[in-house]
Amino acid sequence: MYTYGFFGPSYLLIIIGLVISLWASWYVNHNFKKYDEVPSHHGTSGADAARFILDNAGLQNVQIQRVSGKLTDNYNPTNKTLNLSESTYDSTSVAAIGVAAHECGHAIQDQTSYAPMRLRSALVPAVNLGSNFSIPIILLGVILGANQTLIQIGIWLFALVVLFQVVTLPVEFNASGRAVKILSSSTLVDSDEVPMVKQVLFAAALTYVAAVISTALQLLRLILIFGDNRN
Template identity: 50%
Template sequence: MGMGYYYPYIDPTYILVIAGALLCMLASANVNRTFQRYSRVGTMGHITGREVAERILYQAGITDVRIERISGNLTDHYDPRNKVVRLSDSVYDATSVAAVGVAAHECGHVIQHHKGYVPIKIRTAIVPIVNIGSKLSWPVILLGIILSSFQMIQIGIILFAFTFVFQIVTLPVEFDASHRALRILESNGTLYEEEWRGARKVLRAAAMTYVSAAVSTLLQLLRLVLLFGRRSNDD
């Protein structure tokens, strides 16, 4: 009972992988294009990304989180373990609408942790499982093919599914962080109306990268189920 039946590169379900990859490429291109566009639009207040982050954290009563520069482009993130907001070169000292929006978004994550936002607690809790699943899923599936073990293939698919679950949990976390950021920027008067709209476009484009990643992973998961589910039925 061999598994020579499986040749993913000629199987018609491979179109699902291609569709997912194209979707991610389009989302990535869109966020880069939108970020570059609003990186050229300065704010009337000439406030930098670092200053915006400092202002937001101060207003939220958060005093134990540092703000640091990190190299790269769109590498901004919040590190809850070390309590550091890391802003990229294109955000840290920049006074653009894009920089202000991104800095505020990362502070949105800080506030989520500070207030115990449930989805971010769930995401943090499942990270170890997801890391194991992402590393082992494909080796287990391939080993199952070699050994003609459908049970092992099923285990590999389940491990792969953890990645999709993580991405689904990530969606409300990212959308909520952007919502918090935009609400803060509007309420404290950091941006004028047109500037605020530009920041919203930047954050919406960034959010779509998470949506496209989730859809892409779902399509890959669907392909695995179609391929190996069909094989199980044939057996």
């Protein structure tokens, strides 16, 4: 019966999640490409914009580094580094400045001990456990004759992944909000460029929303397949 569940009607949930994730990925890349072709009026690079924002926030200790890839930008609270991708670091586009400002928003969250960010960091060890072992534990439970204890443990571990992604949402939206507010009151971009920044950051935020929906659908599928002890 479990085998039927894997390939039965519940498999539609996986397909829906995949479609949502692919659309979100296309949407963020489409918007970044669109506004990456729009040079900022002041010609400020992503790296220079980040340095300006960090210094004004009293974060001179945060180092800015170039990393390979496209849209691989991130802030590392462990070593206090702002990592800007090749598509952001030297670019003077509106998109690059928006992405750099967003990552600065994370650095400021770290500086102010923003509660959701602290919670997300605290969840990392448990989430790593859940993402790596939830499915193997469920499958082990099936192999051992539908061992409901192992199956339920696996489902709860997978639920931690969903929880982590839910907690990530306010962290990302708040960082984007900080970025827009900073850029709106600075000389890094003009007022007519702010809506473009908002569009880029909104598209990026949708990828996190899509991740929550996709993973939640996978969790629902696991519950539908394995959640009934009578099965």
